[in-house]
Amino acid sequence: MSTLAISNYLKDHAHQITEEWLTERVKEPGSFYSNQASPDVEKLLRKQHQHTIQLLISSFDQNDFDFREKLDEWAQTVAKSRVEHRIAIHEVIKFLGKTRTLFWEYMKQYIDQTNEDVCKHQVSEWSEMLNSGFELMIVKFSEYYHEFNEKRLTEHQALIKLLEIPLIKICDKISVLPVIGVINSERGLSLLNDIPMKCSENMVESLIIDLSGVIEIEEVVAFQLTQLVQVLNLMGIESFISGIRPEVARKAISFGEEFHAISKISSVQEVIGKKNNQM
Structure with a gap:
């Protein structure tokens, strides 16, 4: 069974994966990821989650340069958004982990549904691709999160300093x-x-x-x-x-x-x- 086949399956179900991820959210007062978040936040989460799924799918492609280019764009976008909304990094990583779990469930669903034989080596290879891509996402996201957060803190300190010394x-x-x-x-x-x-x-x-x-x-x-x-x-x-x-x-x-x-x-x-x- 080719990697292209499972990649196409995931592309066909990308929207469904995102909607299921949104549905699995629970009531968490004050949380950015709560199922009671504002419509604007939900719209943003849906758009960025779709971006996340597309990036994970691209980790199955053979073009590593293309994946890393998309990875950089994704990491900057999501990290900037989470810093602006003051979301703790551990909460972001927790919900990214839920995305990986759901993504893997759809991969297993494809394997169960296909009429072709799938060898253990192929499943292991796909699992390694997913985990490798996900780990790169976490590292790159954390780098940009730290960069944007440090910049925000510096700007706040400069503002506080300015307010501390009024003339x-x-x-x-x-x-x-x-x-x-x-x-x-x-x-x-x-x-x-x-x-x-x-x-x-x-x-x-x-x-x-x-x-x-x-x-x-x-x-x-x-x-x-x-x-x-x-x-x-x-x-x-x-x-x-x-x-x-x-x-x-x-x-x-x-x-x-x-x-x-x-x-x-x-x-x-x-x-x-x-x-x-x-x-």
Whole structure:
């Protein structure tokens, strides 16, 4: 019996395999693969599952280059979709496993129905083709899933970083940098690297670093803030620190003289008043 014969049988039943796979889903609240998923999700699952079946069928072809080309396209499409929908990789692999099981059931169905004799060697060869193709699919999918997921995390971290360091313009040439939460060395380095550029882009002449929302500050961060003020001064930008909380002030006693030399103010109005007097 030829491999082409079983390949054609699977092609003829591809739609049926997909519909059976969809039917076997169960109620799983919140799951992408639930039988109660939205019509749009079901439409997407049907389309991608049909793509999956066609790829598995192509693993029986002799043209390995054609299979690997289709594999790359499939892996990118499915991985991107699952990352965008925030589906855990183990859940994806579980449902891909169900596809392999169902696919194999249809292969056995063909073997049982055919009038030709099928030797054990032929069945073993088909099984190896299926398993080999499936394993390549899992590996390639995992590679792209990791790549897209890392990219998504990087983008989210960049957005969080941007939101963590807002530069608020309060009047002409004067901006406030409100810092909230715990300042660790990593966050202090972000301030040192990003704020000078933001000040330059916004043509800031005076910057108020407001620490009223800071509940804890490390000594190394005090050094980084000192460096930030020094960099801004070299750029011609006047810098002030405001809103130091009592608990932070007590810890700040042990900080270096350069930190204590930074101009401290009690309120934003103090800087505005100072600027108005200079005009």
